[in-house]
Amino acid sequence: MRIDLHTHSRASDGTESPDEVVRAAALAGLDVVALTDHDTAEGWPEAERAAREVGIELVRGIEISARHDGRSVHLLAYLPDPTYPPLLAALQLVLDGRTARLPAMLERLRALGIAIDAEDVRRVAGDAVATGRPHVADALVRLGVVADRTEAFRRYLNPGRPAFEKRYAAPLVETLRIVAEAGGVTVIAHPWGRHGHQLPDEATLAELGDNGLSGLEVDHQDHDAPTRERLRAIARNLGLVVTGSSDYHGLGKVDHELGCNTTAPEEYSRLLERAAEAAAAAGRGVPVLTAG
Ligand code: AMP
Ligand code: FE
Ligand code: FE
Ligand code: ZN
Secondary structure, X not given: OOEEOOEOOOOOOOOOOHHHHHHHXXXXXXXXXXXXXXXXXXXXXXXXXXXXXXXOEEEEEEEEEEEEOOEEEEEEEEOOOOOOHHHHHHHHHHXXXXXXXXXXXXXXXXXXXXXXXXXXXXXXXXXXXXXXHHHHHHHXXXXXXXXXXXXXXXXXXXXXXXXXXXXXXXXXXHHHHHHHHOOOEEEEOOOOOOOOOXXXXXXXXXXXXXXXXXXXXXXXXXXXXXXXXXXXXXXXXXXXXXXXXXXXXXXXXXXXXOOOOOOOHHHHHHHHHHHHHHHHHOOOOOOOOOOO
């Protein structure tokens, strides 16, 4: 069983439609794939149709932009009821924050002499529900300012670079509670990703576990081998589920091919058990997966 629990489509900042992501997952030999767009469940229905057609199991997820102790935390929420009003409201605040920061980023780029406006971003973002820095990057590529997203982030969009602009993120502990009430389970995405830091530390992760967190995404391209081993040990100590995934963004992220990291079948079973428990505790039925 090959299980990849973290991918993105054009509903957020991936470059393929939900249908294309699911078909690509089947072609990559995956048995289970989760679609986890940033801050939206918009891609789910299309992904479910594709999953039924190609005979792959789809896990419905959302990667929620959260914050804790002043740091950004990406929270993977699996199988929540997307119509639960407090969850919808929490996501809407993040989506509004995404939209609200775009003009400021474009203004900063114009101050650098780059002729870019909202229409340039809209053209590349298409009907994405969650717009973000990757779309600004795509607009810069299209305008010929940079060669690819990587260069756009490095030169303009990363923290500390001239066009970076903060945005709202959801308070983590409250979000853990809301997802649980919606009958879902939560996993912290790339907990120590990209910046080389080792935060949240074990004490903080323990506290998050006490607040309903179910797992840690240990096997992720942003983690080197020693980082993975440390996080795996922490997950074991705290009884948290260990997941692995590609964080696939189509052509939008290099070195994140579907299935490049996977989740062990036993860990996936534990996650589904927790989902069933969460659903029962929230007075909801056990979530149904798209039959493979
Ligand atoms: P935002 O949420 O709009 O601030 O943008 C963050 C998104 O940018 C994340 O989903 C990352 O996947 C993506 N991202 C960050 N750095 C890079 C990079 N160097 N190349 C491509 N995508 C990136
Ligand atoms: Fe992304
Ligand atoms: Fe992420
Ligand atoms: Zn992601």
